Amino acid sequence: xxxxxxxxxxxxxxxxxxxxxxxxxxxxxxxxxxxxxxxxxxxxxxxxxxxxxxxxxxxxxxxxxxxxxxxxxxxxxxxxxxxxxxxxxxxxxxxxxxxxxxxxxxxxxxxxxxxxxxxxxxxxxxxxxxxxxxxxxxxxxxxxxxxxxxxxxxxxxxxxxxxxxxxxxxxxxxxxxxxxxxxxxxxxxxxxxxxxxxxxxxxxxxxxxxxxxxxxxxxxxxxxxxxxxxxxxxxxxxxxxxxxxxxxxxxxxxxxxxxxxxx
Amino acid sequence: xxxxxxxxxxxxxxxxxxxxxxxxxxxxxxxxxxxxxxxxxxxxxxxxxxxxxxxxxxxxxxxxxxxxxxxxxxxxxxxxxxxxxxxxxxxxxxxxxxxxxxxxxxxxxxxxxxxxxxxxxxxxxxxxxxxxxxxxxxxxxxxxxxxxxxxxxxxxxxxxxxxxxxxxxxxxxxxxxxxxxxxxxxxxxxxxxxxxxxxxxxxxxxxxxxxxxxxxxxxxxxxxxxxxxxxxxxxxxxxxxxxxxxx
Ligand SMILES: Nc1ncnc2c1ncn2[C@@H]1O[C@H](COP(=O)(O)OP(=O)(O)OP(=O)(O)O)[C@@H](O)[C@H]1O
Ligand SMILES: [Mg+2]
Numbered sequence: 001x002x003x004x005x006x007x008x009x010x011x012x013x014x015x016x017x018x019x020x021x022x023x024x025x026x027x028x029x030x031x032x033x034x035x036x037x038x039x040x041x042x043x044x045x046x047x048x049x050x051x052x053x054x055x056x057x058x059x060x061x062x063x064x065x066x067x068x069x070x071x072x073x074x075x076x077x078x079x080x081x082x083x084x085x086x087x088x089x090x091x092x093x094x095x096x097x098x099x100x101x102x103x104x105x106x107x108x109x110x111x112x113x114x115x116x117x118x119x120x121x122x123x124x125x126x127x128x129x130x131x132x133x134x135x136x137x138x139x140x141x142x143x144x145x146x147x148x149x150x151x152x153x154x155x156x157x158x159x160x161x162x163x164x165x166x167x168x169x170x171x172x173x174x175x176x177x178x179x180x181x182x183x184x185x186x187x188x189x190x191x192x193x194x195x196x197x198x199x200x201x202x203x204x205x206x207x208x209x210x211x212x213x214x215x216x217x218x219x220x221x222x223x224x225x226x227x228x229x230x231x232x233x234x235x236x237x238x239x240x241x242x243x244x245x246x247x248x249x250x251x252x253x254x255x256x257x258x259x260x261x262x263x
Numbered sequence: 264x265x266x267x268x269x270x271x272x273x274x275x276x277x278x279x280x281x282x283x284x285x286x287x288x289x290x291x292x293x294x295x296x297x298x299x300x301x302x303x304x305x306x307x308x309x310x311x312x313x314x315x316x317x318x319x320x321x322x323x324x325x326x327x328x329x330x331x332x333x334x335x336x337x338x339x340x341x342x343x344x345x346x347x348x349x350x351x352x353x354x355x356x357x358x359x360x361x362x363x364x365x366x367x368x369x370x371x372x373x374x375x376x377x378x379x380x381x382x383x384x385x386x387x388x389x390x391x392x393x394x395x396x397x398x399x400x401x402x403x404x405x406x407x408x409x410x411x412x413x414x415x416x417x418x419x420x421x422x423x424x425x426x427x428x429x430x431x432x433x434x435x436x437x438x439x440x441x442x443x444x445x446x447x448x449x450x451x452x453x454x455x456x457x458x459x460x461x462x463x464x465x466x467x468x469x470x471x472x473x474x475x476x477x478x479x480x481x482x483x484x485x486x487x488x489x490x491x492x493x494x495x496x497x498x499x500x501x502x503x504x505x506x507x508x509x510x
Contacts, residue, residue, distance in 0.1 A: 126358070131356070134356075
């Protein structure tokens with residue numbers, strides 16, 4: 001019995017030290033990437049490549065997700081609002097939800113799945129095939145060359161994608177609202193402009209930017225931490241997606257309570 | 264100026280609890296070809312990474328071209344690394360660039376050469392390692408293992424290094440290609456030696472090693488067991504080395 005308890009405590013101890021070590025590594029990585037962001041040479045070409053890559057890779061799926069989200073949401077709210085004869089409020093309700101929550105969070109989940117994974121896979125396979133060592137041997141800092149453009153790329157692309165999400169999602173709800181549910185077009189748009197505030201859009205954009213940064217840093221960190229062959233790359237990719245998504249959801253909660261107070 | 268281009272002084276390296284290099288002291292003679300032999304896991308790659316400052320000693324010093332490499336600051340170290348060319352075990356070509364761009368990469372990063380000059384240099388480097396014009400514009404994934412090694416060699420030579428490091432340059436190659444790569448390394452060595460040029464090779468290939476090297480370092484479990492010129496190595500009485508020689 002005593003031995004068993006000791007074993008349990010020991011494995012708990014190992015778990016906690018691993019966790020703390022991991023956190024320490026992650027913090028260290030974060031500081032290094034910040035340092036190398038501000039150190040010349042600035043690699044504009046790589047940054048633009050990443051913005052193009054992240055945008056290009058995600059725009060289609062953002063288009064799909066947002067149009068359907070807007071449409072379905074409009075319909076669901078209609079079902080509820082009809083009961084109390086408030087169906088003309090569909091427009092503002094959907095748009096506010098999109099602006100503050102749905103656009104940044106769903107874009108975040110999409111980008112974590114597509115681009116966070118790609119970052120971990122690219123950097124991870126460079127790590128196991130010694131390409132990162134090769135960069136370092138040539139005197140190039142691998143954080144600056146590989147991590148910084150990806151982190152900045154995600155940070156810059158995410159608000160843009162989130163804005164596209166908002167616009168397309170609004171379009172979807174407008175189509176369903178006015179063409180299918182037969183709400184008057186003028187009522188729909190004027191209600192939206194009555195209730196929408198700039199702060200709501202700002203909140204969504206700030207969230208999207210923060211998510212982009214976090215997805216970038218998690219994806220690249222997982223890539224740099226890959227060990228041992230192709231299997232390790234797969235594991236790192238998986239971790240990038242899982243942690244990316246969890247982070248988006250958890251951070252959203254705290255950001256919401258923070259931002260609603262200041263905006 | 265010392266007669267060594269690389270010197271290890273009481274170099275010890277631990278990863279966690281494990282001692283990977285244990286009080287290693289020896290020098291690698293300037294302008295010669297030295298081969299590091301030893302079984303898998305003996306610490307050869309780790310030793311090579313110390314020469315480049317990719318790994319730092321737990322204790323002891325690594326002195327390269329009269330500079331203590333483990334005492335350099337980050338920027339100085341990056342600057343210093345331009346003295347080296349390295350060919351990695353699996354070539355480590357950048358998989359997002361074709362052969363031409365791989366070789367051009369260090370030139371673009373570190374020189375002010377024009378596109379014209381780069382083209383000339385890259386093409387002559389690729390030609391010297393026997394890579395055709397057509398293969399020059401293929402991605403690494405579309406090349407054979409031997410071709411990749413040769414492109415890796417061309418890239419390693421691009422900045423005219425003073426020290427060339429090869430980590431198992433011929434592992435996984437057929438005997439003919441192996442000899443081609445060795446001939447290439449030898450040719451590279453002797454065509455540069457007048458400017459000061461040291462070659463260090465990690466190898467498992469005992470026959471090629473005896474044929475091509477000037478000095479042999481034999482490592483076992485993180486220690487240097489022997490460090491001899493080739494003729495003395497052949498006569499070594501050390502039982503482990505005898506076993507290696509009788510393969
Ligand atoms: N970064 C690291 N962290 C922990 N252990 C390491 C690390 N790098 C190497 N080792 C360990 O050090 C030992 C020596 O590794 P090294 O790669 O130097 O061997 P080697 O002589 O090059 O072998 P091979 O001929 O198989 O390439 C191995 O046991 C390896 O597991
Ligand atoms: Mg090795």
